[in-house]
Amino acid sequence: MPNVVEPITAADGTPLKKKLARALFRSKLRAAGLVLPLFAFIIATFVVPIFALMLQGVHNDTFYTYMPRTAEVLNDWDGESLPGELVFATLAAELAKGKKERTVGKVATRVNRQYSGARSTFTKTARKAVKMEAPFKEAILKADKKWKRVEFWQAIKLTSETWTPAFYGAALDYELKLNEGFERKVEKERIHVKLFWRTLVISAVVMGCCLLLGYPVAYLLATLPLKTSNLLMILVLLPFWTSLLVRTTAWIAILQSQGVVNDILVWVGVTSDDSRFSLIYNMTGTVVAMTHILLPFMVLPLYSVMKTIPPAYVRAARSLGATPTLAFLRIYLPQTVPGIGAGGLLVFILAIGYYITPALVGGQSGVLISNMIAFHMKSSLNWSLAAALGGILLAGVLLLYWAYDRVVGIDNVKLG
Amino acid sequence: MALPPYTTLGEKIWHYLFRTICGLIFLFLIMPILVVLPLSFNVEPYFSFTEGMLRFDSEAFSLRWYKDILTNGMAAPEAPVDWVWVADSWKNGQWIRAIKNSFIIGIASTLIATSLGTLAAVGLSRSEMPYKRFIMAVLISPMIVPLVITAAGMFYAFAQIQLNQTYIGVILAHVVLGTPFVIITVTATLVGFDKSLIRASNSLGAGAGTTFFKIQMPLILPGVISGGLFAFITSFDEVVAIIFLASPEQRTIPRQMWSGIREQISPTILAVATLLVLLSIVLLTVIELLRRRSERLRGITRT
Known part of the structure; x- marks a missing residue:
């Protein structure tokens, strides 16, 4: 008689395996149910808004919304020579309509970003368009001489397309030309790439300064007896907990030309009263203030790594004949690399998106890419360009975040 | 830490040099606070020390x-x-209104952030939670994504649903920015949590709710409170979202300081700054006490 293995069943007769799977599924659901409210909240108020803004970087329908028929007839235009009467007639009709509904300004601003000077051409022509009669081509060409230029029409055609890579091009200092593709802007108009570079350089310098200042402090805190190091830790944590604005204000008071540092330098005799150093409202001010603000983010991870290194290793190296420098370089330093990585990445990630401090103490030469994004969001109202600049910045930050997760693991982030 | 007798002269020099360097770095860290305190008592409307202040003239203060x-x-x-x-x-009072706003927005966003964040942290700490790493990365990301991008995105999206320049919009933004801190601190507290306590409670007949509120919550409460304090200080200190989302009606203390620094610099900002430093000292003390209590509750002795 063959030995049939009966599946083990629970009291009610269902196989135990099935029952276990069901119970596991239910506990999975329960755990997910706890996380769901916050997850949904973050998706709705954080992820979706950013995604919607980023969409603006490649999608701008201002022209299409207010002048849909012009956009359509321009679609069939080859872009080589002046368009025909049909395009001019549609344009005249929609300009007149835009004048009446007061929407022509929005279209004009939009085209102006592609072709500077277009704004006045549009508003001027719209004013005349109300009374225009056929043939429209002649009438419009008479209204403003820009309409005679093929490049102007090419710019209009480009803005009439709702999906466009032009803003990302502009964010990297390239200009989109119809039928030709991207063309690099002239030297003096290349501002964004320079700004991205400056942001990277300042972030790297701030990271370097934080490491330079944070490493000795973390080492001291990790090696001193707990009672003393806890007291000294307050000196690290207190600035960490103090308002960002307070610290930035304080740095203005310290670094300005009538400030503490300059006063001391004059008093000591390093410089004279009328040749005080300009330490603020430039790159120096940004670097000093940001280093101070981000230093705790370097010290804390370094400290928690150094705390776990047994002092016996360095002592063993010394007893085997290593000089203090060699023992440090070959034994101690390699063991602190995880802390350097964690702190350095965190400082760099936070520095690269900094806005408040550069805006207040950066002056002209110390502003970063965030300030440019805020400028285009709030002042120039070129949201698409802001979105494109932000998209590049966000991509960089997310890449670093991913690296941070690989190196440190986000569940290992510690605060205080 | 006394030096052993066999240290060479060079090592001694290095030892004291190192201490001096560290002392200077600590000075760098604490200098802003040291400068702000006396300057806030300046009788002149300047940001710099006057001769009278250096002579400790009582009339200069x-x-x-x-x-x-x-x-x-x-x-x-x-x-x-x-x-x-x-x-x-x-x-x-302009500053009074800013202070009121800061507390209204701070407390409201802290309450929401702490409750949502604690629930999520409890869920995330369960081993059966699916896609844990990814979800954690999403929930922590508001801390990492540059504030300008977050604020600009919300500004753009909130404009479509008329939430800009309202208290609700600002509070929602601050909840988003505060939750990562709650998750991090509560998760850290849950790491040392003994899961058999839950099973013991369940086997004695307590339901999920009773177990959570009577067993788990009291033990992780210190972590929850310090997470809440982190969320509060984040909101209290936050200015980028306010710049984008708030109208003058919702001006908070940092927003008022921001325009103060940019427009008319007056030592009132320093006086406010001093009060904020005192507040952060209080909060720091509370956090430290909570941390010690939490370690005691969980039976962790400090080494």
Whole structure:
């Protein structure tokens, strides 16, 4: 008689395996149910808004919304020579309509970003368009001489397309030309790439300064007896907990030309009263203030790594004949690399998106890419360009975040 | 830490040099606070030390900037100090309004952030939670994504649903920015949590709710409170989202300081800064006490 293995069943007769799977599924659901409210909240108020803004970087329908028929007839235009009467007639009709509904300004601003000077051409022509009669081509060409230029029409055609890579091009200092593709802007108009570079350089310098200042402090805190190091830790944590604005204000008071540092330098005799150093409202001010603000983010991870290194290793190296420098370089330093990585990445990630401090103490030469994004969001109202600049910045930050997760693991982030 | 007798002269020099360097770095860390405190008592409307202050002249110091916190924006600041004056200050004082707003927005966003964040952290700490790493990365990301991008995105999206320039919009933004801190601190507390306590409670007949509130919550409460304090200080200190989302009606303390620094620099900002430093000292002390309590509750002895 063959030995049939009966599946083990629970009291009610269902196989135990099935029952276990069901119970596991239910506990999975329960755990997910706890996380769901916050997850949904973050998706709705954080992820979706950013995604919607980023969409603006490649999608701008201002022209299409207010002048849909012009956009359509321009679609069939080859872009080589002046368009025909049909395009001019549609344009005249929609300009007149835009004048009446007061929407022509929005279209004009939009085209102006592609072709500077277009704004006045549009508003001027719209004013005349109300009374225009056929043939429209002649009438419009008479209204403003820009309409005679093929490049102007090419710019209009480009803005009439709702999906466009032009803003990302502009964010990297390239200009989109119809039928030709991207063309690099002239030297003096290349501002964004320079700004991205400056942001990277300042972030790297701030990271370097934080490491330079944070490493000795973390080492001291990790090696001193707990009672003393806890007291000294307050000196690290207190600035960490103090308002960002307070610290930035304080740095203005310290670094300005009538400030503490300059006063001391004059008093000591390093410089004279009328040749005080300009330490603020430039790159120096940004670097000093940001280093101070981000230093705790370097010290804390370094400290928690150094705390776990047994002092016996360095002592063993010394007893085997290593000089203090060699023992440090070959034994101690390699063991602190995880802390350097964690702190350095965190400082760099936070520095690269900094806005408040550069805006207040950066002056002209110390502003970063965030300030440019805020400028285009709030002042120039070129949201698409802001979105494109932000998209590049966000991509960089997310890449670093991913690296941070690989190196440190986000569940290992510690605060205080 | 006394030096052992066999240290060489070079090592001794290095030892003291190292201590000096560290001392200077600590000075760098604490210098802003050291400078702000005395300057806030300056009698002159400047950001720098006057000769009188350096000579410790009692006439060079005053409380006028602290008084200015109360009177700035009042209808009749020179009136005798009575109930009418207090009511005027409460109603019209610019800084008073900023302080009120900061507390309203801070407390509201802290309550929401702490409850949502604690629930999520409890869920995330369960081993059966699916896609844990990815979800954690999404929930922590508001801390990492540059504030300008977050604020600009919300500004753009909130404009479509008329949430800009409302308290609700600002509070929602601050909840988003505060939750990562709650998750991090509560998760850290849950790491040392003994899961058999839950099973023990369940086997004794307690339901999920009773177990959570009677067993788990009291043990992780210190972590929850310090997470809440982190969320509060984040909201209290936040200015980028306010710049983008708030109208003058929702001005908070940092927003008021921001325009103060950019427009008319007056030592009132330093007086406010001093008060904020005192507040952060209080919060820091509370956090430290909570951390010790939490370690005691969980039976962790410090090494």
